[in-house]
Amino acid sequence: MMKAILAAFLIAPCAATTFQPCPRPIDAPPIRLTIINTQTPGIECARRAATPIDAAILTMAAGCAMDGLIIIPMDGPAQLLALGAFKTPDEALGHEARHALQRWRHGVFMTNSEGVCE
Incomplete structure (x- = not known):
């Protein structure tokens, strides 16, 4: 019994971070990703937001991905975000690349499992 409780406790974080990616049609056009390495990701993300509300929310972002553009700090002090x-810088880049490629969105400070498909 104790082993089962321990196993459930150890795998709970894995279950909480898994999500189903949004399907991408087989005939979808290719996506070209552009990565912007910046020390001010929130400001850069807000500048490219579609609405003022999105811009206000994105000022708190540690990185963002939209329309093939990934904005994230890969070096310097902003890596602390x-x-x-x-997340290491590479993990953060992979996280944003998933957003760009799989069209999955979640709110700031929320996990991937709390997002929606576009």
């Missing part, structure tokens, strides 16, 4: 979310 990603490290604060327990």
